[in-house]
Amino acid sequence: MAPADQTRKTASWDSGKATSGDSSTAASGVSDDIASRLLSWYDVHHRELPWRITPIEHARGVRPDPYRIWLSEVMLQQTTVEAVKAYFKVFVEKWPDVEALAAAPTEDVMKAWAGLGYYSRARNLKACADLVAARGGRFPDTETGLRELPGIGAYTSAAITAIAFDRPAAVVDGNVERVISRLFSITTPLSEAKPEIRAHVERMVPGTRPGDFAQAMMDLGATICTPRRPRCMLCPLREDCSAVVSGDPEHFPVRLPKADKPQRHGAAFVAVRADGAILLRKRAEKGLLGGMTEVPTTGWTARIDGATTEAAAPFPADWRHAGRIAHVFTHFALELEVFHAHIKGDAADGHFWSLAHEISGEALPTVMKKAIEAAIPGATKSRRHTVQRGPMTEIRHIVFDIGRVLIHYDPNIPFSRLIPDAEERKWFFDNVCTHDWNIEQDRGRTWEEAEALLIADHPDHAENIRGFRRHWHEMVPHAYDDSVAIMVGLIESGHDVTMLTNFASDTLAEARERFDFLNRPRGVTISGEIGMIKPDRGIYDHHIAAFGLEPAATLFIDDSQKNVDGAKAAGWQSVLFTDAKALQADLERHGIAT
Ligand code: SF4
Numbered sequence: 001m002a003p004a005d006q007t008r009k010t011a012s013w014d015s016g017k018a019t020s021g022d023s024s025t026a027a028s029g030v031s032d033d034i035a036s037r038l039l040s041w042y043d044v045h046h047r048e049l050p051w052r053i054t055p056i057e058h059a060r061g062v063r064p065d066p067y068r069i070w071l072s073e074v075m076l077q078q079t080t081v082e083a084v085k086a087y088f089k090v091f092v093e094k095w096p097d098v099e100a101l102a103a104a105p106t107e108d109v110m111k112a113w114a115g116l117g118y119y120s121r122a123r124n125l126k127a128c129a130d131l132v133a134a135r136g137g138r139f140p141d142t143e144t145g146l147r148e149l150p151g152i153g154a155y156t157s158a159a160i161t162a163i164a165f166d167r168p169a170a171v172v173d174g175n176v177e178r179v180i181s182r183l184f185s186i187t188t189p190l191s192e193a194k195p196e197i198r199a200h201v202e203r204m205v206p207g208t209r210p211g212d213f214a215q216a217m218m219d220l221g222a223t224i225c226t227p228r229r230p231r232c233m234l235c236p237l238r239e240d241c242s243a244v245v246s247g248d249p250e251h252f253p254v255r256l257p258k259a260d261k262p263q264r265h266g267a268a269f270v271a272v273r274a275d276g277a278i279l280l281r282k283r284a285e286k287g288l289l290g291g292m293t294e295v296p297t298t299g300w301t302a303r304i305d306g307a308t309t310e311a312a313a314p315f316p317a318d319w320r321h322a323g324r325i326a327h328v329f330t331h332f333a334l335e336l337e338v339f340h341a342h343i344k345g346d347a348a349d350g351h352f353w354s355l356a357h358e359i360s361g362e363a364l365p366t367v368m369k370k371a372i373e374a375a376i377p378g379a380t381k382s383r384r385h386t387v388q389r390g391p392m393t394e395i396r397h398i399v400f401d402i403g404r405v406l407i408h409y410d411p412n413i414p415f416s417r418l419i420p421d422a423e424e425r426k427w428f429f430d431n432v433c434t435h436d437w438n439i440e441q442d443r444g445r446t447w448e449e450a451e452a453l454l455i456a457d458h459p460d461h462a463e464n465i466r467g468f469r470r471h472w473h474e475m476v477p478h479a480y481d482d483s484v485a486i487m488v489g490l491i492e493s494g495h496d497v498t499m500l501t502n503f504a505s506d507t508l509a510e511a512r513e514r515f516d517f518l519n520r521p522r523g524v525t526i527s528g529e530i531g532m533i534k535p536d537r538g539i540y541d542h543h544i545a546a547f548g549l550e551p552a553a554t555l556f557i558d559d560s561q562k563n564v565d566g567a568k569a570a571g572w573q574s575v576l577f578t579d580a581k582a583l584q585a586d587l588e589r590h591g592i593a594t
């Protein structure tokens with residue numbers, strides 16, 4: 001039998017290894033093949049993102065709104081999809097079209113952008129909106145025309161051209177770089193390989209559906225050809241991929257060792273008035289965090305340290321050290337000593353007071369939010385809660401007991417697809433769910449062993465139980481953007497979110513690497529104890545005590561019907577998690593906008 005790698009049709013044609021016939025014809029044939037396989041995969045597995053239209057809508061003649069595509073692409077520069085979703089929602093609600101954004105005060109746009117980082121993007125966004133609105137509100141539909149607008153570079157112009165206008169353009173983001181580097185086993189370091197990567201993409205872009213092709217490449221990189229542990233078994237391009245033949249796709253893209261970032265130091269001063277107002281000032285328009293709001297800080301920059309003691313405070317007060325915060329910018333890492341004082345009197349020149357209920361709406365960059373939070377925990381959380389009073393008690397705490405769901409389960413594949421029959425699904429949640437697997441795993445059993453036990457207990461449902469494990473294993477760990485986005489959205493809008501999980505420490509480390517929100521100083525609490533206490537069902541009382549929760553004002557979200565019932569019995573409001581869309585509807589039913 002021939003070794004597997006000899007039987008595969010790999011992308012090595014492009015490395016000059018095509019041996020018969022006209023190589024350009026062969027190349028174009030393989031490219032067409034790749035595009036068509038990718039589009040077929042995308043038709044089924046595309047991510048649903050709020051700025052997108054689906055392939056079905058596209059086939060029906062629906063076209064995306066260039067304003068939404070432009071807005072999302074600018075937001076996505078340097079930011080993850082999870083982080084962008086919540087901001088995108090706020091922007092399109094406030095400013096549904098480019099004229100509305102152009103008419104908005106810059107200050108309001110900066111405030112809405114606060115927390116998304118890379119603030120020059122927000123200034124360029126506004127300048128671009130102004131220009132497009134002044135030209136009649138239509139975005140140019142070519143890369144050249146788009147590149148003349150503020151804040152639109154090579155990548156963004158290509159993305160808008162392809163996605164918004166369905167015109168052929170080589171869209172190459174980090175995901176696409178990774179996929180191409182692997183498909184063609186590019187050994188040149190990534191920083192130098194970009195022209196080669198672009199040339200490959202240019203050859204692959206199909207004449208029809210170039211917009212969907214661009215999005216399919218991005219989705220493949222985001223969900224299958226991931227930086228670590230690519231899911232080659234599920235990949236539609238597996239047969240074309242030379243890296244998978246090598247057995248070490250993670251080796252690509254090849255990167256040069258990173259230079260260490262310089263470490264800078266400084267101090268931040270959080271002055272508070274008796275009514276809780278915090279003293280703020282605006283940064284200079286130009287430069288790092290230009291135009292954003294800050295608490296007084298010492299003069300650190302990317303190149304120089306600032307003073308780090310209370311002696312550098314902008315005015316005398318009883319300054320107390322409140323801790324140290326760390327923040328990493330693109331070119332340097334910063335540590336700020338935070339000082340806190342209660343003061344009386346007027347704001348000094350160039351400073352202003354922001355009342356407690358206004359703080360969350362200020363244009364505070366993340367580093368400044370961290371400084372304020374170090375001094376006054378919870379101060380930057382929204383007081384304008386999205387919770388509405390209704391027939392139910394107002395929800396003040398949200399507890400997710402779906403840690404494993406977030407890590408292992410793809411909400412784009414809802415339980416209703418894993419277990420299509422509604423009766424069976426109900427039975428599954430009532431009797432098996434993942435909870436029982438978790439318990440058996442906590443007892444040191446493998447999934448297979450747990451499955452055998454479950455089948456022994458429920459022989460009539462053996463097929464369903466086997467099918468569930470098979471699906472679970474085939475799909476893990478996959479895209480769970482929607483559920484993560486819901487959690488992040490809740491945290492961003494100031495909800496007190498606790499995430500309960502029995503992650504093993506290595507899984508947790510991986511999760512922390514993948515999801516920024518797990519590293520936030522506040523907003524997410526991770527309980528490592530739950531796995532141990534779950535079987536004795538002391539979970540509810542334990543968490544009420546451990547996290548200071550008020551049962552009636554707590555919404556408990558779990559993927560186990562048994563746990564949901566237990567929480568209800570303990571007086572919690574509870575929701576059964578089945579998929580991201582259903583969760584969103586349930587949250588809204590409880591008066592919580594997501
Ligand atoms: S086969 Fe694997 S390495 Fe190759 S493109 Fe697909 S996911 Fe990436």
